[in-house]
Amino acid sequence: MHTPDPLTPDAADRVRVAVVGTGNIARFHVEALRSMPEDVEIVAAADVDPDNLERFTDRYGIADRYGDMDRMLREARPDLVHLCTPPGLHHGQAMACLSAGATALVEKPPALSLAELEDMAAAEGAQGPWVATLFQHRFGSGARRVRALVESGELGRPLVAVCHTHWFRDQAYFDAPWRGRWDTEGGGPTMGHGIHQMDLLLALLGDWTEVSAIARRQARTMETEDLSLGHVAFANGAVACFVNSVLSPREESYIRIDFERATVELRHLYGYGDNDWTLTPAPGYEEQARSAWAAGESGVSSGHSAQIAHVVAALRAKEPPPVTSAESLRTMRLLAGVYASAAQHRTVTPDELRRGAPFHSRMHEGGSPW
Template identity: 80%
Template sequence: MHTPDPAPGPAHPLRVAVVGTGNIARYHVEALQALSGDAVVVAAADVNPDALAVFTDRYGIPERFTDLDRMLGEVRPDLVHLCTPPGLHHGQALACLRAGVNALVEKPPALSLAELEDMAAAEGPQGPYVATLFQHRFGSGARRVRALVESGGLGRPLLAVCHTLWFRDQAYFDVPWRGRWDTEGGGPTMGHGIHQMDLLLALLGDWTEVSATARRQARVMETEDLSLAHVAFANGAVASVVNSVLSPREESYIRLDFERATVELRHLYGYGDSDWTLTPAPGFEEAAAAAWAAGESGVASGHHAQIAQVLAALRAKEPPPVTTADALRTLRLVAGLYASAAQRRTVTPAELRRGSRYYDRMHGGGTPWQSR
């Protein structure tokens, strides 16, 4: 999980534009404006001119557009933040790349493996690039745990738990583009739990097989409203993964049981150092505590942490994190979970290549979920 360390601000900050002015866009703009020595927001685009006017006035953004291609042609930013619904990401990212502009895409980066590989193929060897916003990788707690996995400081990882237990009522899914395969690419597995699953993969590395179930348990929608999975990893660890939008007591939870300690993370939408806990195994109290204390600290997860790294990478002319290769590993696990649930069998990454039913569409062309 290497990321470049943020460098001092350049003489000329990177010129950034934001596409989509809904709720998530404010996190991007506020992070960018906090990094004002490194970036300046020069334009915003949205098909809703009223929402666009309110957004640009609020944040003092000088240029506004209702057409992405026109914005790319007239403004030619260095980086575009795509804060639009998932069904628009593929076409908008390709438009940016064709214009020679880097793109940072909100999760999920695309509706399918086919779309994301198409985006990856359109990148240049020295850019432009596409990065995905998976900010939970960038808090110091995650970087500390990854370093311990790589060094073996807590022994081998043996068992993991990865739960995204959130609550969304029926009104949330009554919004026309939500809970649909053609606009969101899936339910909570794709649109909610993907953050925690990406963090799990960033910590444990490549996955080797998944066995899952998915159901439409309570909400009226096309997609699942919960999923459960068993995931095996190349390093020998196994994990339990649950994704739900039916859980009144909401929690995002990661647990890693190593040979010498248990590491836990409890939060909801973002974490700080205090949200991580270490429980040493008997006989390893001093060694585990010393290994934990030696790690990074002081950085909360969030848009600011990742965007700082994206800007640093672009200034260094390197691929910005999270790369399309990283995002593909995570999206392939999502596809594997759906494929396993639909076919009621174990699925491996090698099966989810071009030609697979689940490569082009997460639901494989059917509507397989059981309802209660």
């Protein structure tokens, strides 16, 4: 076991961090953490694959490596654990972290079902530890600027929105043992790909009130859908259409919101910067809209670093880190609504997705619904 140097300046103030799962996504987490050495100390990494673990820890200079997460929690005593593992493992691993007194930052989707995520939320302490979901697109300055304009009313009411995730994944991608299966991934592109854009839409427009959707397995061989689309209504009166696809050779992530005084658009693929956002004022509001837009936050891309910096700052302040379990549940409830609507061929509301209801404990009921 590696013991931190007690003479290291401010070592006691740093957040002790561990990483579980050392695949490709974990490198984004570690590189973000390494950009803030005065705030964090990476104390350990764990993976059941010893070769991956060795390569990863050697590359990033992480001294303590574990093949067993429970042992790591006991011995390394992290404050924060980044769960970079397949979705089917998130519930059990997050619960183990909370039991050990460590906050869990979970890659998307945070769980396989609403029931699992509610269990995780119930296990949080009032003063921590907590569960946070990695929804980094909320934290780029463009999204934060739009959210501020929504809250201030500078652009008027949001009226109509579009939320498209057009990505491409071939059959080989879904031939991985855990992908495209209800019991290990929880769903198809609705859960594993479009979830980022759907979460960002909710972060910008707030609570949803009803959803109507269809889902299909158009081209890939797997249990889950490879396409979903539909429309969702919001408590503020806005309505949006959405597409979640892994069948699209020309890939694009796209959000458009038409406000009373301007249209705001975001075009990107897997992450955005300020230049990926555009504002088109309505006639008569050119000066007002452009002035409000120019005065907003800028300079932060939507990568992992943007959110992880907020997570670390919150833990150092002993506050719940973003994105909280309550916010993650709102997004997961919308995804469950998409699956419920597609399977039942009807409109679904959030209140229908409470504990004990169909689609609460899993994102499908019975056999494949399509």
